Amino acid sequence: MRVTFTVNGAPQEADDVWEGESLLYVLRERMGLPGSKNACEQGECGSCTVRLDGVPVCSCLVAAGQVQGREVVTVEGLAGEGGELSTVQQAFVDAGAVQCGFCTPGLLVAADELLERNPEPSDGDIREALSGNLCRCTGYEKILDAVRLAAARTEEAV
Amino acid sequence: MADTTSPRASSSVTRTPTSLTQGSTTKGGIGESTLRPDGILKVTGEFAYSSDLWHEDMLWGYTLRSTVAHAEIRSIDTSEALATSGVYAVLTYDDLPTEVKNYGLEIQDTPVLAHGKVRHHGEPVALVAADHPETARRAAAKIRIEYADLPVVTDEASATAPDAILVHEGRDDHHSGHVPHPNIVHRQPIVRGDADAAAARADVVVRGEYVFGMQDQAFLGPESGLAVPGEDGGVDLYVATQWLHSDLRQIAPVLGLPEKKVRMTLSGVGGAFGGREDLSMQIHACLLALRTGKPVKIVYNRFESFFGHVHRHPAKLWYEHGATRDGKLTHVKCRIVLDGGAYASASPAVVGNAASLSIGPYVVEDVAIEALALYTNNPPCGAMRGFGAVQACFAYEAQMDKVAAELGLDPVEFRQRNAMEQGTVMPTGQPVDSPAPVAELLRRVKSRPLPPERQWEVAGGAADVRALPGGLSNTTHGEGVVRGVGYAVGIKNVGFSEGFDDYSTARVRMEVINGEAVATVHTAMAEVGQGGVTVHAQIARTELGVTQVTIHPADTQVGSAGSTSASRQTYMTGGAVRNTCEAVREKVLEIGRRKFGTYHPAWATAELLLEGGKVVTDGGEALAGIAEVLEDEAVDLELEFRHRPTQAFDLRTGQGNGHVQYSFAAHRAVVEVDTELGLVKVVELACAQDVGKALNPLSVVGQIQGGTTQGLGVAVMEEIVVDPVTAKVRNPSFTDYLIPTILDTPTIPVDVLELADEHAPYGLRGIGEAPTLSSTPAVLAAIRNATGLELNKTPIRPEHLTGS
Numbered sequence A: 001m002r003v004t005f006t007v008n009g010a011p012q013e014a015d016d017v018w019e020g021e022s023l024l025y026v027l028r029e030r031m032g033l034p035g036s037k038n039a040c041e042q043g044e045c046g047s048c049t050v051r052l053d054g055v056p057v058c059s060c061l062v063a064a065g066q067v068q069g070r071e072v073v074t075v076e077g078l079a080g081e082g083g084e085l086s087t088v089q090q091a092f093v094d095a096g097a098v099q100c101g102f103c104t105p106g107l108l109v110a111a112d113e114l115l116e117r118n119p120e121p122s123d124g125d126i127r128e129a130l131s132g133n134l135c136r137c138t139g140y141e142k143i144l145d146a147v148r149l150a151a152a153r154t155e156e157a158v
Numbered sequence B: 001m002a003d004t005t006s007p008r009a010s011s012s013v014t015r016t017p018t019s020l021t022q023g024s025t026t027k028g029g030i031g032e033s034t035l036r037p038d039g040i041l042k043v044t045g046e047f048a049y050s051s052d053l054w055h056e057d058m059l060w061g062y063t064l065r066s067t068v069a070h071a072e073i074r075s076i077d078t079s080e081a082l083a084t085s086g087v088y089a090v091l092t093y094d095d096l097p098t099e100v101k102n103y104g105l106e107i108q109d110t111p112v113l114a115h116g117k118v119r120h121h122g123e124p125v126a127l128v129a130a131d132h133p134e135t136a137r138r139a140a141a142k143i144r145i146e147y148a149d150l151p152v153v154t155d156e157a158s159a160t161a162p163d164a165i166l167v168h169e170g171r172d173d174h175h176s177g178h179v180p181h182p183n184i185v186h187r188q189p190i191v192r193g194d195a196d197a198a199a200a201r202a203d204v205v206v207r208g209e210y211v212f213g214m215q216d217q218a219f220l221g222p223e224s225g226l227a228v229p230g231e232d233g234g235v236d237l238y239v240a241t242q243w244l245h246s247d248l249r250q251i252a253p254v255l256g257l258p259e260k261k262v263r264m265t266l267s268g269v270g271g272a273f274g275g276r277e278d279l280s281m282q283i284h285a286c287l288l289a290l291r292t293g294k295p296v297k298i299v300y301n302r303f304e305s306f307f308g309h310v311h312r313h314p315a316k317l318w319y320e321h322g323a324t325r326d327g328k329l330t331h332v333k334c335r336i337v338l339d340g341g342a343y344a345s346a347s348p349a350v351v352g353n354a355a356s357l358s359i360g361p362y363v364v365e366d367v368a369i370e371a372l373a374l375y376t377n378n379p380p381c382g383a384m385r386g387f388g389a390v391q392a393c394f395a396y397e398a399q400m401d402k403v404a405a406e407l408g409l410d411p412v413e414f415r416q417r418n419a420m421e422q423g424t425v426m427p428t429g430q431p432v433d434s435p436a437p438v439a440e441l442l443r444r445v446k447s448r449p450l451p452p453e454r455q456w457e458v459a460g461g462a463a464d465v466r467a468l469p470g471g472l473s474n475t476t477h478g479e480g481v482v483r484g485v486g487y488a489v490g491i492k493n494v495g496f497s498e499g500f501d502d503y504s505t506a507r508v509r510m511e512v513i514n515g516e517a518v519a520t521v522h523t524a525m526a527e528v529g530q531g532g533v534t535v536h537a538q539i540a541r542t543e544l545g546v547t548q549v550t551i552h553p554a555d556t557q558v559g560s561a562g563s564t565s566a567s568r569q570t571y572m573t574g575g576a577v578r579n580t581c582e583a584v585r586e587k588v589l590e591i592g593r594r595k596f597g598t599y600h601p602a603w604a605t606a607e608l609l610l611e612g613g614k615v616v617t618d619g620g621e622a623l624a625g626i627a628e629v630l631e632d633e634a635v636d637l638e639l640e641f642r643h644r645p646t647q648a649f650d651l652r653t654g655q656g657n658g659h660v661q662y663s664f665a666a667h668r669a670v671v672e673v674d675t676e677l678g679l680v681k682v683v684e685l686a687c688a689q690d691v692g693k694a695l696n697p698l699s700v701v702g703q704i705q706g707g708t709t710q711g712l713g714v715a716v717m718e719e720i721v722v723d724p725v726t727a728k729v730r731n732p733s734f735t736d737y738l739i740p741t742i743l744d745t746p747t748i749p750v751d752v753l754e755l756a757d758e759h760a761p762y763g764l765r766g767i768g769e770a771p772t773l774s775s776t777p778a779v780l781a782a783i784r785n786a787t788g789l790e791l792n793k794t795p796i797r798p799e800h801l802t803g804s
């Protein structure tokens, strides 16, 4: 089947998609957007998190066909037009929240959505919003630091 | 750099690893928290992990694995699979191209594909290559295998019974001659002093039996890679691994290719923690690529990943500790039985570690120690962060608490009275010849203020359930919740031990580009997330006085860097980079002396350094710009670096200077337990660690927090459950094998001590593993403190706390 949807603001099309293919597979293997990760393909780790019509979802659990005509934002869509990092991306780099980085794309999409919804999250709010995203390397402390930093920088900028 | 001369296929491969070039606005040298050179690529999604590789006409490989643990293979019928449209190849044992059909880190006992028999659940039996991953999976499901079940051995009693079925018949490896039973991979006793005589002096004797569950590394990036057949009959392999050259040594003979025709490049690695020390899909992808003449990509899913790598050895441990009334240990006797599963992997070295580190960081003159690893039909076990020292630390720290309680002493004070220090002699007879601040680390975690009680209470008398045991399941608002505090400290060796000739290689090039002196560092070090690439750039800046450093992708075009394991890479490849940089600096100075030596006497007389792009005297006087010295000359050197030699442990007495360096960490855990439901919330897990010298403080803290969290995981949730009757894995998924989430993980305050080890580069100490040791027993101690229960098993499950 053919699937057409918007990815990071641009229309995209994939042909010969098999019904069982996930949104994650289509993004990674058919659209050349491997930023969303495939740590479990079981809906348990959050490494594949993208926003579907604004809502964070595990793209490994979404059938590609379901996305027809809808809007998807992936990690590749977070940076600005000129490639300048978003506040959250920069904060992850600066805070040391990235080790192997395999969890990072999903965490960034989830954190970005949190800060949009709740610009001044408490630690409890951050933990709750990111509780679907596993990280095996960092022990999460620096990820919390990064989200706090991004929130503070966003506030400063306002 | 000049790697373009090799016959690589990379031009048509997309998403391959790229060089990382990073400038710095500060000096960017060692001791600074410079940022990762790969950080920006990782936050934009551009970083090329091994599962992201792509080639235009590539096929997908799939591995068919055994559905039973121990069986004869009566027949394999691949005809239907081969006839499936879209399938390009189906391979079994009979298709292996050479006489070399096994591989292994130390003992080559692991079949590339099963031959006549499978020895554990999930063993690879056949391979399929097809044009879509789903086609490959479906074709594999059409392969018919007839198994005839064999009895399984699953523990010490069944494996060493006189009539036990042998996991490996006709064993003929370098350990088979000294083990008491062919189902024992390796056994290491250590005898020092006279434990029986010392026991007679003890006022209290405490015995305990402990069980440590099977932990999974659970790195997030799945086993994956891409093999591209080369025009010369060789193959280019892009893969995530911990040690390229060790892979190469095992892959090439199976393929029947000389090593130079198997060109390996490290792709982005999504964590490792020991689980990538053994091969997974490497040979399989190469076999399929060479058979089909097409590039082949293999990516495991999480289910397969649980079968695709070795795990941490589960263990049973028996300990006896004695002490005098004044709180001094008299002796320790222990026996550690590790389950190595069906293949040897790193078991022999894990045994050596477990034995030599079995009594912990304490002074004990009289010991009787035995550690061994079994062959069973359980999943193979091998390297995982902490490597044999983790299981022992869990047990000896529980013992230390029990002895302290018997003596009526504070558990921290009792540990401090027995703490080793520089000069203490290990049970192996090896003196510890660098700082061992065990008592001080304990003091530091203990003196930290405790987190406030009842932190879940929010204004208006409500409860924030996120801060309570059970969390968002909303199981308690504070009723039945009790607090406990526990301490632990551990000792880990750094580097490869027991006489292994361990070395690392670094190539460093210095040249002038656009008028600026820049350096390129090329090693085969596997960056698995730990931040080695950051540190290499820092070392080059410090030693060569440049700001811009390029890190070349790791590959086999340069000499071996050894493994990214055993907390050894900053010591070893960091040491190699420093060593080569020093030689490069000498060459630069030589050129400078040749060109400018006559202009200034300092060229001949003073100690010269490279700093801020200039040649300077140790008094700070600038003699020339490096760019002026080099002009269009480049200095390019590749050198090996070794640590002090070590010795094998005597097979009977365990004596020998077996280890390179020791590393120490201590934890204090604060937990809250819902005693009615048996749910645990770890509130804080504070760590103090001596790192010798923090080359990058931000990364050091990140390593300590990550290691601490893996220790927390195995304390309260992580375990691969193997059916004791069938030896099949029951929970190969992140649904059933739980690792800590951000809600399960507490704040982890870290106190870093820097006491230099004069034998190591910059005085540094390998840091990655020590925090994984003491974290688990500290959490267990805190839960015991909260509940009053004995708790001799990890992970702790609710039923252990409620007794139901």
Ligand code: FES
Pocket (backbone or CB within 6 Å): A037, A038, A039, A040, A041, A042, A043, A044, A045, A046, A047, A048, A049, A058, A059, A060, A061
């Ligand atoms: S890959 Fe989708 S949740 Fe893990």
Ligand code: FES
Pocket (backbone or CB within 6 Å): A097, A098, A099, A100, A101, A102, A103, A104, A134, A135, A136, A137, A138, B220, B270, B271, B529
């Ligand atoms: S940084 Fe490796 S999984 Fe999070």
